[in-house]
Amino acid sequence: MQYKEIKNIYRDLHQNVVKIFSKSDRNARVNLTPWNYKNGGGGESAEIMNGEVIEKGAVNFSGITGKILPGSALATKVKGSSFKATGISIVIHPNNPFVPCSHLNVRYFELSKKIWWFGGGFDLTPYFPFESDIKLWHMSAKQLCAKYDKNFYKKFKNNCDEYFYLKHRKEKRGVGGIFFDNMKLESKDFYVNFTKDVVKTYVDTYLEIVDKRKSKNFNQNHKDFQLYRRGRYVEFNLLYDRGTLFGLQSSGRVDSILMSMPPVVKWSTKKSALLIKYENALKKYL
Numbered sequence: 001m002q003y004k005e006i007k008n009i010y011r012d013l014h015q016n017v018v019k020i021f022s023k024s025d026r027n028a029r030v031n032l033t034p035w036n037y038k039n040g041g042g043g044e045s046a047e048i049m050n051g052e053v054i055e056k057g058a059v060n061f062s063g064i065t066g067k068i069l070p071g072s073a074l075a076t077k078v079k080g081s082s083f084k085a086t087g088i089s090i091v092i093h094p095n096n097p098f099v100p101c102s103h104l105n106v107r108y109f110e111l112s113k114k115i116w117w118f119g120g121g122f123d124l125t126p127y128f129p130f131e132s133d134i135k136l137w138h139m140s141a142k143q144l145c146a147k148y149d150k151n152f153y154k155k156f157k158n159n160c161d162e163y164f165y166l167k168h169r170k171e172k173r174g175v176g177g178i179f180f181d182n183m184k185l186e187s188k189d190f191y192v193n194f195t196k197d198v199v200k201t202y203v204d205t206y207l208e209i210v211d212k213r214k215s216k217n218f219n220q221n222h223k224d225f226q227l228y229r230r231g232r233y234v235e236f237n238l239l240y241d242r243g244t245l246f247g248l249q250s251s252g253r254v255d256s257i258l259m260s261m262p263p264v265v266k267w268s269t270k271k272s273a274l275l276i277k278y279e280n281a282l283k284k285y286l
Contacts, residue, residue: 001188003110007063007086009192010106011044013199014061014088018046021059021092024207025051035253040065041084045256048092049263053214055095058259061088069111084110087120088199089243091260092206097226098216100126100133100174100209101233103260104202105243106195118191119181121156122202123164124209125174125233127226128278129285133209134175140205141178148194156180166236172286173236225278227266234265 022030028051036042043062048054063086087107094101106120124137138157145152156178164173178198183191237244237260247257268275 001192003084003086003108006108006188006192009196010086010088010108011061011063013196014044014046014059017088017090017199017203018059020203021048021054021057024210025053027052028054035256037064039067043253043256045253045259047259051095053094053096053099053210055093056263057090057092059088059090060256060259062086062256081111089260090202093230093262094210094214096214096216097127097218097222098213100124100129102202102206104199106198116184116188117181118183118195120195120198121160121177121179122198123160123174123177123179126285127229127282128222129175129282130213133212134285136209137175137177137205140201144197144201145178147197148190153178164236166232166240168239169232169235171283173232175285221274224266225275227264228268228275229282230262230265231267234261237261
């Protein structure tokens with residue numbers, strides 16, 4: 001399978017996911033922005049805004065060629081080489097604090113016919129966690145992985161827990177999911193099918209959780225805690241996230257790279273008793 005074929009598959013996936021999320025929140029405004037990359041290729045960014053369910057979402061596709069592979073792309077032994085890269089990323093910041101934030105990414109890198117790899121995964125970041133939602137999330141991930149390799153889930157779950165960890169806060173960003181990188185032992189067809197199923201599982205499972213929680217009543221205290229915890233999301237993306245770092249280091253479209261950021265965030269050095277209560281309840285699951 002050639003790079004162009006994989007790029008087209010991911011482009012079609014992107015378009016399909018945009019349609020699904022648009023239908024899930026018909027009040028949301030969807031802005032589609034195609035863009036070109038200076039060294040070749042480009043992509044399309046879909047920003048979903050001001051919906052009843054989705055406060056802000058980003059569904060991005062890219063397929064680019066570059067002259068120098070940034071170190072953030074993981075393949076440290078070959079960094080500095082020319083490259084081709086394609087993938088899609090999704091981040092959903094919900095309006096209701098009882099609906100968790102979610103993230104997905106799948107990607108393919110190619111340096112030559114013999115040097116290539118796939119990566120990706122999905123994770124869930126609740127503010128007010130429900131144990132049944134967390135169990136569903138991980139059960140879906142486990143069933144997905146079992147279709148391809150019995151060892152995938154345990155390995156990828158551990159990868160996710162290690163990757164989405166804020167060292168300066170000494171805490172995980174959320175309740176995890178799966179994370180994989182440098183996947184190249186099987187055929188390209190194998191990983192294309194796997195990453196397609198990763199996207200489908202993420203979308204189906206997340207929307208099932210959204211449907212259960214989107215109508216739950218909330219007040220300003222709940223909203224304030226959501227905005228406070230969103231700060232952790234921002235901190236991780238700016239300090240540690242490989243996708244963000246890769247986009248910036250490769251001189252990508254900045255508006256698309258930072259589209260994953262939530263629309264409103266709060267930081268506070270003074271914590272109320274209620275905020276501490278909410279945070280302690282959340283940290284039982286982190």
